[in-house]
Amino acid sequence: MTRILASTALALLLLAGCAETQKATDTTVAAAKAQVNPTLSTSDAAFITAAARGGMAEVQLGQLAQTNGRSTAVKRFGQRMVTDHGRANQDLAALAQQKQISLPDGIGAEHQQTYDALAKLHGRAFDRAYAKAMVQDHRSDLQAYQTEAQSGTDADVKAFAARNVPVLQEHLRLAQRLPQH
Structure with a gap:
């Protein structure tokens, strides 16, 4: 039972990490789209x-x-x-x-x-x-x-x-x- 709880906890941490990584990726993509041409003032x-x-x-x-x-x-x-x-x-x-x-x-x-x-x-x-x-x-x-x-x-x-x-x-x-x- 402890093993199942530990596996579940690890899976939840990995999913949370993936969600945070996805949010960061989404923010980076949105920022890149907002400034398509960085050479233009x-x-x-x-x-x-x-x-x-x-x-x-x-x-x-x-x-x-x-x-x-x-x-x-x-x-x-x-x-x-x-x-x-x-x-x-x-x-x-x-x-x-x-x-x-x-x-x-x-x-x-x-x-x-x-x-x-x-x-x-x-x-x-x-x-x-x-x-x-x-x-x-x-x-x-x-x-x-x-x-x-x-x-x-x-x-x-x-x-x-x-x-x-x-x-x-x-x-x-x-x-x-x-x-x-």
């Missing part, structure tokens, strides 16, 4: 993620502007957002693939709140709120892209940001001209 990777969320949001908001907006200028601006940010999103996806970075699945909580608030509006109220949101968003985006273009560590990521600075400057200029009153 954290700030460059964060820029890619933020740019992806922002670009996806601009496309969704542009589509919303085309359906909920009243003025031709807002609808035209919305189409421009779909076209320009759609193109930039494709370029960013190719860059992320090259850098072995996974892009986010969605637009993120902040952009979702903006979308949800704007989706409740129509006509002039939508036009004013959308114009205000686009000015704020493009000011923020422009700052982030300029910072990355100047201070990023990865040449390809910096080049992507630099290529898009003039586009964002134009978007900001156009957004400031939208009806905001």
